[in-house]
Amino acid sequence: MPNPSAPRQNGRQLDPSVRKTNFEEVAQIFTKEEALAEANRCLSCKNARCQANCPVGVQIPAFIALLKEGNVGEALAKIMETSLLPAICGRVCPQEKHCEGNCVLREKFGAVNIGMLERYTADTARKEGLTKAPACAKPTGKKVVCIGSGPSSIAAAAELARAGHEVTVLEALHAFGGVLRYGIPSFRLPREVIDREIETVKAMGVKFKTDVLVGAAQKVADLLKQFDAIYIGSGAGLPTMLGIPGESSVGVYSANEFLTRVNLMQAYKFPQTDTPVHVGKRVVVLGGGNSAMDAARCAMRLGPDSVTIAYRRSAEEMPARAAEVEHAAQEGVQFEYLVTPKEIMQDENGHVTGLKCTRNKLGEPDAKGRRRPIEIAGSEFILPVDTVIVAIGQRPNPIIAKTTPELQTTPRGVLALDEQGKTSLPGVYAGGDIIRGGATVLLAMKDGIEAAHRINRYLQEGK
C-alpha cells in the first residue's frame, strides 16, 4: 500500500563548509532505502498530473511502480521510452514547476521527490550495468544532421536515431554537451554523467564530431546537400551586458565567460589545466536566474571573502530554481534584493573597485506578471567589490543566422518558426535557445524531441 503521509525524502547534501571548497556533486544519490520509501509515497494516480505536466512526457507513475518492485532496469527503460537523458533531467530539471509542482500530494504532504527518484533510477541502473540503449527502427536510409551537442540537439539526435535515421551531431567546441558542459557546474552535474548519457546516444549509432562550427567551414546550404534534414540546436550566444559605464573594466565577466572558464576549461584546476580564472576578494553577481546562482556558487568555490547576488526585484520574483537559491545561501552567498546597478567604478588602472547601485521598491506587475522594480530617489550606494559577474541573459548564437540569409529571424535575433515548427528553409528545423533566446535544459530537450518527430514525418511524407 502506498504511504503518502510518510515524510518526503529530501536526500542528503554535502556539508556546506566542505562543498564550498570543492566541485564535488552537492546532492547525494538516494540510498536504496530512501528510494524505496519515497517511491512508496507515490499514489500511482490514474490521470497522473505529474506526467501530464512533464514537457518530455516521462511515464512517472509507471517508472515509480517498477522501482517499488525493485526493478531498476525496467524502471529506467520505462523513462527512456520518452526521455533519453534521465541522469541529466533528474538533476537539472525544475521539477517544482513541472511534475512535482503538480503532484497531488504537494500541498498536504509534500510532492513525491520525482527528480531524485529519476536520478536514482538512472545512476543505479548505470552502476549495475542495466542501462540499455533503446532499440532503433530498421534503417530508413535517410541522413539527418544535428547542429550543436547541447540538450536540445542530443535529444533530437537520439529520437531520430530511434526512428532509424543515420544521425550526425556537429559540435563547435572541443567537448560535447553544450550548456551542460560549459554552463552547468560539475557540483550540480558531474562531467562523467554528461559523458555517459552521450555514450548511450553513441551506442544508438549517432556519430559525434567536435570542432565543427556550422556557418564557418560548412554552411547550412552545404549540409543540405549532404543530409536529408537538419536540426539546428546551436544554443545561446553572446551575453547581454548592462550597458552601464565601467562595464569593460578589468574584473568584469559575463556569466558565459566566467562559467565557461570554470566548467568547460576547468580553470579551477589551474595551473594543472592551462586556462586561468581570477576572482578578487569581493564578488558581486548581477541577475537572479540559474546562471547567476551557478556563477555565484562557482565563485564561492574559488575562495573570495564574499560573494553577493544583486537582483533588481525581491526574492519572490527571482527566476532561479528554489533549490539553487537555497544551496547558494547555505554556501554563504549573500543576497542584495531590490537593487539596480548604475555604474562599475574603476581605479586608475581600470580595475573594478565598486558597484554604484540604487535601491528599488516594487511597482505594478509587468506583462509577465512580475512586479516591476522602481528606483527610490536618492537611494544611491556603493557596493565595494573587485569582481563583477553579469548574469542577465544572452542572445541566441549569431553565426548560423548571419551566414544563412535564407533563414528568417525575429527582431530578437532568434530563428523564426512557422506553426508547424519549421524554419523558413525546407527540411531545416530548430529548437532550444536558438529559438527561445534563453530557456531551460528541459524545454530545449522538449523542442528537440518534438522537432525529431516532425523531421520523421517530413522524411516519410516529404512535408
Added chain:
Amino acid sequence: MEENTILEKKNLNSAVVKFVIYKPLIAASAQAGQFVILRGREGGERVPVTLVDWDSTQGTITVIIQAIGKSTTMFNALQQGEKFLNVAGPLGTPVEIKNYGTVAVVGGGVGIAEVYPIARALKQAGNRVIAVLGARTKELLILEKQMNELCDKTVCATDDGSYGMKGMVTDAIETLHNSGEKINAGFVIGPIPMMKFTTRLMDKLNIVPYASLNPIMLDGTGMCGCCRVTVEGTVRFACVEGPMFPAKTIDFDELIRRTSEYKPQEKQSLQAYQKDHVCKCGLH
C-alpha cells in the same frame, strides 16, 4: 591522412615557428583576416591563431606561432607528423577586400605573418600594396622575401637599426608620406601600442586605418563574450564581428588593460612548465 596532422614545421627564428597543418574543410573555405582556434592537449587552452595561408588542393592551412606563454611554447615543441588536438575554424569575419586604391599593410613582429594574406587578397583585388614591416631587430623580421615578391613596395624598420630604417613602423609610414606616397587605407596588425600609434598617425595623414584586434578569447565562436572591445563607443565582439575593425575609434587603452588581466597567471603557468619540462629537443 588524419586531420590536424602537422605536415611541415619550420623555425622562422628562435621563438617563431611556421606550421602547415592538414585540415581540408578549413583550407577550402578560409578567407583573409580569419583565424582558427588551436588546442594542443587535454586541459589545454583554446588559442586563437590567425590563418596565414591555405591550400584547398592540398587541404592544408598555415599558421605562424610565436612562443609567448605555456600554450604557445608547447605548440612550438610539436614536431612534424604530430597532431594538434583541436583545430576549429575558420572563425571571424573576413576583411572586406576591394579596390581601395593604394593601401599600406603594416605588420609588427609576428603580425607580419598575419597581415600577409590580407596583402595578397588586396593585391589580387587590384590595389597598389605597400608593405611596412617592423620588428625589434633583424632576426625577428619574418616573411620579408615573400612580402617583397608580393607587394609593389616593401619598407622595413627595426628598433635597433639592424635592418632597414632605424625606428618604428610609424617612422616608415611618415617617410613614405613625405616622399609623396598617397595612401588611401591601412591594415595594421601587431602589438597593441604599435596599432594604437599607427592608427593615430594614419588618421592624421588621411589614411583610413583598420586594425586586427587580439583580445582574450575562450570559445571564439560567439558564445562567451570574453573578447569584447569598444569601437565607436559600442561594445563589439571580436570573435564574430572582427577581429578587423575600423581603427579610428577603437579604445586601444582598454584593450591593453583587458589583455593584461591574466599576465601574472600566464607567467606562473609558463614558469611551472619550464621548470618541469624535460626538454627532448636539445635546444634548451
